[in-house]
Amino acid sequence: MSTQFLNTASLPYCKGCGHDLIAKQSVKALENSGVSALDIIMVTDIGCHGIIDKCMNTHTVHGLHGRSSALGAGISFGLENPGKKVIVFIGDGGATIGLQHIMEAARLNLNMTVVLHNNMLYGMTGGQTSGLTPQGFATTTSYEGNPLSGYDICALAHTAGASFTCRAIGVGDISDKFENAFKTKGFSMVEIVEICPSYGVKLNPKRKITEIVESSGRTIGEWRNERPAYKLTQGKKTDDLLKKVSTIEEDYSHSLKDPISVVLSGSAGEGVQLAAAMLSKTAIRSGLDVTQKGSYPVTVGVGFSTAELNFSPEKINFHGINVPDVAIITSQDGLQHNVKRINKMQKGVLYIDSSLEVPETGAQVIQYDFRGVGAKNAALTSIIFFAIKSEIINAKAILKTIEDEAMDKKVPVGKIKQALDM
Amino acid sequence: MQEKNKEQRVLIDGSRLIIESMARAGADTFIGYPITPANALYAYASQRLPIMLPAPDEITTLQWMSGLAITGKVPVTATSFPGLALMVESINMAYMMELPMVIVLVQRLGPATGTATCGAQGDLLLLKGMISGGHPVPVLATSDFEDCWKLSEQAVNMAVNLRTPVVLLTSKEEVMTQKSFNFNRLEEVKKVERKFFDKDCAYKTYGTDGLVPDFLPVNQNEHQVRFNASTHDQYGLLQHSSEDALNNTRRLEEKVNENIEHYTFYYYDPQKGAEELVVSYGISSAAAIDAVAGMRKQGKKVSLLIPKTLVPVPKVYKEIIEKYQKTIFAEENINNQLGQLIFGVEKPGNIRFVGGLGKMITPEEIIKEVAK
Numbered sequence: 001m002s003t004q005f006l007n008t009a010s011l012p013y014c015k016g017c018g019h020d021l022i023a024k025q026s027v028k029a030l031e032n033s034g035v036s037a038l039d040i041i042m043v044t045d046i047g048c049h050g051i052i053d054k055c056m057n058t059h060t061v062h063g064l065h066g067r068s069s070a071l072g073a074g075i076s077f078g079l080e081n082p083g084k085k086v087i088v089f090i091g092d093g094g095a096t097i098g099l100q101h102i103m104e105a106a107r108l109n110l111n112m113t114v115v116l117h118n119n120m121l122y123g124m125t126g127g128q129t130s131g132l133t134p135q136g137f138a139t140t141t142s143y144e145g146n147p148l149s150g151y152d153i154c155a156l157a158h159t160a161g162a163s164f165t166c167r168a169i170g171v172g173d174i175s176d177k178f179e180n181a182f183k184t185k186g187f188s189m190v191e192i193v194e195i196c197p198s199y200g201v202k203l204n205p206k207r208k209i210t211e212i213v214e215s216s217g218r219t220i221g222e223w224r225n226e227r228p229a230y231k232l233t234q235g236k237k238t239d240d241l242l243k244k245v246s247t248i249e250e251d252y253s254h255s256l257k258d259p260i261s262v263v264l265s266g267s268a269g270e271g272v273q274l275a276a277a278m279l280s281k282t283a284i285r286s287g288l289d290v291t292q293k294g295s296y297p298v299t300v301g302v303g304f305s306t307a308e309l310n311f312s313p314e315k316i317n318f319h320g321i322n323v324p325d326v327a328i329i330t331s332q333d334g335l336q337h338n339v340k341r342i343n344k345m346q347k348g349v350l351y352i353d354s355s356l357e358v359p360e361t362g363a364q365v366i367q368y369d370f371r372g373v374g375a376k377n378a379a380l381t382s383i384i385f386f387a388i389k390s391e392i393i394n395a396k397a398i399l400k401t402i403e404d405e406a407m408d409k410k411v412p413v414g415k416i417k418q419a420l421d422m
Numbered sequence: 423m424q425e426k427n428k429e430q431r432v433l434i435d436g437s438r439l440i441i442e443s444m445a446r447a448g449a450d451t452f453i454g455y456p457i458t459p460a461n462a463l464y465a466y467a468s469q470r471l472p473i474m475l476p477a478p479d480e481i482t483t484l485q486w487m488s489g490l491a492i493t494g495k496v497p498v499t500a501t502s503f504p505g506l507a508l509m510v511e512s513i514n515m516a517y518m519m520e521l522p523m524v525i526v527l528v529q530r531l532g533p534a535t536g537t538a539t540c541g542a543q544g545d546l547l548l549l550k551g552m553i554s555g556g557h558p559v560p561v562l563a564t565s566d567f568e569d570c571w572k573l574s575e576q577a578v579n580m581a582v583n584l585r586t587p588v589v590l591l592t593s594k595e596e597v598m599t600q601k602s603f604n605f606n607r608l609e610e611v612k613k614v615e616r617k618f619f620d621k622d623c624a625y626k627t628y629g630t631d632g633l634v635p636d637f638l639p640v641n642q643n644e645h646q647v648r649f650n651a652s653t654h655d656q657y658g659l660l661q662h663s664s665e666d667a668l669n670n671t672r673r674l675e676e677k678v679n680e681n682i683e684h685y686t687f688y689y690y691d692p693q694k695g696a697e698e699l700v701v702s703y704g705i706s707s708a709a710a711i712d713a714v715a716g717m718r719k720q721g722k723k724v725s726l727l728i729p730k731t732l733v734p735v736p737k738v739y740k741e742i743i744e745k746y747q748k749t750i751f752a753e754e755n756i757n758n759q760l761g762q763l764i765f766g767v768e769k770p771g772n773i774r775f776v777g778g779l780g781k782m783i784t785p786e787e788i789i790k791e792v793a794k
Contacts, residue, residue: 038643041492046652053648054659059640061492062650062660063485064515070482074489077475078451081641101485104478234473241442241470242605247430280433280600290433290602293595298458298538317708319599320782 005030005037008055016201018170018194019049019117026087026115029178040085043072045098047091048124049117058087066090066098069105069114076110077232085182086112093122095153096131102153102189106160109186110230115178116153116189119196120212127199134216138203150216154191158223162187165223169209170194180222186229193218246404252397254286259312260392263324263341265334266379268296268305272330274407275379276307279386282401283311286393291319295337304337311392324348327363328386330370330378332356351386353378373415381416388420395422430605436570437462437597439608440526440590443574444498445470446611448582449524451490451497453483455505458538459594460528463500471498480505484512491521492649494618494639496582500526503545504535510552513587515651517553517674520628520635522581524574529593529704531780540780541594543704543754549589550733550763557675560584560685561733563591565707567603570596573687573730575611580685582614584677585634591732593705593754595782619645627658628670633677679734687730690742696723698792699746701739703729703760706752706783713752713788724792735763747772750791754778 002008005027013020030040040058044050046065053060063071072088079086095102095116102114120137122128127140132153136145158165163186168177170192181188193213195201204212213220238244264279266272273294280292288311295306308321322341325348329335335342335352339359342350346362354367368385370378380402387395399417402408416422441452441463452467452474468474473495477483480501487497501509506527516523527549531540549561560580562573574590581588619625619636625645628635635656638647648658653667661667691714702710707728714726725746729739743749743764749772751761758775765773776783776791 036643038646041640051660053650057646059646060648060650060658061519061640062648062652062654062658063488064511064651067481067485067512067515070485071489071492073482074486075492075640076489077473077486078490078493078495079641080493084641100478101482104482232473235468237472238469241438241445241466244469245432245434245438247432247605248602250429250431277433277600280602284431284433284602288602291599292433292601293599295539316601317711318782318785319595319601319708320784322781322784 003027005057006055007057011055012051013048014197016197017048018119018192019052021170021174022049022115022117022192023052025173025175026178028175029182032175032179033182035083035085039083040087041075043068043075043086043088045088045090045094046124047094047117049089049091052089066094066096067101068094069098069101072112073101073105073110076112088112088114090114090116091123092116092118092120092130092132099131099151102157103160106157106162106187106189108230109161109163109227111185112187113181113184114189116191117194118191119194119200121196121199123196123199127196127203134212134218136215137212140199140203143203152218154189154223157189158225161225161227162189163225163227163229164188167191167193167218167220169213169220171209186227248281248284250285250287252282252286252394254283254288254313254393256288256311256313256392259310259314259316260326261321261324262309262311262326262328263306263321263338264309264328264379264383265304265306265338266330267333267375268301268303270305270331270375270378272305272307272379275383276309278380278398278401278405278407279383280309281405282393282398285401286397288313289316291316293319304333306334306337326386326390327351328382329353329356330382331375335359349390351382351389373412373419377411377416380411381419384416384420428606432603432605433600434603435462435598435600436564436567436592438466439567439570440574440597441466441470443571443611444524444578446613447575447578448614448616449496449498449578451487451495453477453486453497453499455480455483455501457502457505459530459598460500460502460526462597463526463528467498480508481512484509484516487523488512488516488519488521491516491523492639493641496522496578498524498526500528502528502530503532506545513559514553516587517557517559518651519649520585521587522585523587524577524581524590525587526590526592528597529591537780539594541705541754541782543593543706543759546591546732546759546763549591555671558678558734559587559589560678560682561589561591562685562687563703563730563732564596565689565704565728565730567601568607569730571608571611576685576687579614582616583634584681585637586678591704595705626656628654629656633673633680682731682734682736685731686736686738688736688739689728689730691726693718693723693725696725697747699725699727699743699749700752700788700792701727701729701743701749701760702752703732704753706754706778709783709785710752710788712785713792716785717789717792722792729760732760732763740764748774750774750776750788752776752783752788754783
């Protein structure tokens, strides 16, 4: 017999299975709530409970084992119609593997209800122990009783912030539990404890659900958190990421005839990447093609900081640098990180802070006190010095870039100029 | 590319281009989980896409994306191998449910955690075999900034029009390196036209006379919608192995294979009289371009092929390769994954390979192999 929510009165469960009761009592609660079938998005997990979807007249989404709470969460995020309701049917096995998804939905207090069919074991796969199997409860993988204690998932969901959490025994009329959950604004979970007739009953003869629940220290009841339901809020957005990038006019010139690779290296926190960006932008405004990439340890605030740059009057394709044409080293960290490639330099120029020991190299060595205007300004000082010495680009163009980028408020340009006799 | 008179030169990275292009193409949601070297994509997406949500892990990322896709959104994420590995079952789910979404995969050196800040091209065969059953998830690979722009648009377009997850394959150096670039090289990105089922007849979630069923999200009350990750019939009802259901699974494969010709992108630069062909994709293609240019400058005749549609492999690549006496593949792994993809176990003797591990392949290495 078809009803508003069910297309059959005969549900596909073993005789005596609590899943049948849960489905019918959920439907009764929905009928009482006055919603229509297509207001409901029923998300089902993998497990015996999950085969209910073919019987439902609601929208149905049948997902992966354990992930239905996360899938339901995604649907809840995307629903802009507040009249719609996501209901997730999941078993204790799915709740075990997908525990974090339930916690996440509870933490965010998403508008959705998780109906947890807790028959205390994995029924579909042969009666194995789950994370919710109570201590002492026998399963096909623990015939003498589960030696481990199970999760109190209601306590976890409540602590995580669920608006409504409820545990009930799967006997009699329990539709009011579902009604309370479905009308909750925010996350709700109903845990119905039942015994699988195929495995649980046979392996635990004469045991009653109430006694099992009580002996495992669980409580039947309802728990509430007075919290607002999740509402999708987003920070300020831009309508065009490209508009946030300043275009660079070609207002200077360069003297470069062939491509050149430059490694600039110093210590983290000494402005290496910033200096590299100033050099790159200046090269662009001088008419050069540029690539720039950073290299630093996983913990970005310590150790070396290296920038690898390529400049060319033609379009650059390959931008890898093994042995550079120019190395600019402003600290011991930078030297250590690059000493092997400096050793391999057979030509080119090594610009190195005068406090450092000059490594073996075939490059021309130019020493200078880059750190003289302060360690934080060493990298910036070094690239201006490089521009003066190499004459590839105009050093004054770098100062103009610093000014254009409003960096002159943050770095002592005057002191650097003075130090470099500019 | 259309060149305009006034240049708009900038210093920019590929991540920004990818996210902006996808946003313009119709992607509206980003689910993020931090992972190097994909973090810039996450950062840009948080500024640009209408919805951005931080997931607690990559399984959740794909599940949230799937849920949002079920409500009619076009979600995107960006990750690297460790994240992709966690996503694989859920990508299978999205593939089976036929949900549009784009996964930007930024390759880094593996196996496992490998080296997070070192580039690589080691994930192609994983992507090829990612779906149980061997069915193809479309993979497009960027080789330059223009691709970051154009292929990102096409990835969104394909995801929506073919109702499928699509992977945009990149690597660390492609999305993190800043380069001078002229905005005027960017063509207009067209927003994908999203058509939902609007016929008078009853709706079947997986029913179609062709290969791609009409899509209908769950936030409407006109038709019942049934999404299903298990083997299912055209109604979306779970089946063991009914004919209808297995035909539906066959359709998933045919849907991508039959439509890939509309999404076949590659760059082919043949040189008359050339007997050798250099084939490269992704980050290594820049070295291949320089190598070919260098050899031609020296008077050597050599052709260049840069495949951009990688899965399913368009037949045209093999047809091009077969025109040459010798083909040199260049890709940053040690097992010639693209070569394996094209030729399987029967890689002909005239196929050579320049690989790399933990470092970018140089133009000189390619030139050396061509000269052998």
